[in-house]
Amino acid sequence: MKKICYGIALPGVLVSTVLVIHFAAKYVFVRMLRGSSHLASNTLVHWVSWLGCTFGVTIIAYLIASGIPVFVGLVSLIGALFGTLMSFQPMGCMWLYDNYSDGKRNPTRKWGLMVAWSVFVILSGSFLMVAGTYGFIVGIIKPPDRTASWSCSDNSNSVMMEVVVLGSC
Known part of the structure; x- marks a missing residue:
């Protein structure tokens, strides 16, 4: 099961890692070579x-x-705090901002369902943000048995469990 889970998770992890590294390296690269002929x-x-x-x-x-033993927990905390706040909840808010006043003058069944859906998206995003933040704070305060940084012991079960938890939130 572990091999299957790693086989599914690793391509996405590698692609997202390459994208993030490219973004940071490009920023430094452009800042270093700005104004020179070597940039392009x-x-x-x-x-x-x-x-x-x-x-x-x-x-x-x-x-x-x-080097930071609780780095996965910190990244998870940031994702729990800002993931839904920046990508999930704004969709409901934007739809309400764009359509609420027009539909209120002439309400239809479709408009009512869309308002209900937008409110559900906002509320469920708020719940996921609060519950995820609480869960990851508890996980940082009371971490499971982890090995020291740069040790040679097998920590694949704890790392995979954190990937599974991150994927489900």
């Missing part, structure tokens, strides 16, 4: 700078993620 030309300086930024961001991210 295919030169040795361009490629050395780009690869240096990419590998530098990767190494720094690895050191931070591996």
Whole structure:
């Protein structure tokens, strides 16, 4: 079962990691080479700078993620706090902002159902935000038995459990 779960989770984790590393490296790269001819030309300086930024961001991210024992919990807390707040709840709010006043003048059954759905999206997003935040705070305060940073012991069960918990929230 562990191999199947890793086989399903790893492609998404790798793609999202590459996207985040690319975003940070591109920011540093453009800031370094802004105003020079190397920014948009295919030169040795361009490629050395780009690869240096990419590998530098990767190494720094690895050191931070591996060096902080509760890093997964902190990332989960940030996701619980801001994930629904920035991607789930605004959809209900935006629909209400755009359509509530027009439909209130001439209410239809479809408008009423859409209002109910928008309110449900906002309330369920609020519940997920509060419940997820509470759960991850409890998990950070009382973490399961974890191994030390950079140890060689098998921690695949605890890491996979956290991936499964993150995927379900």
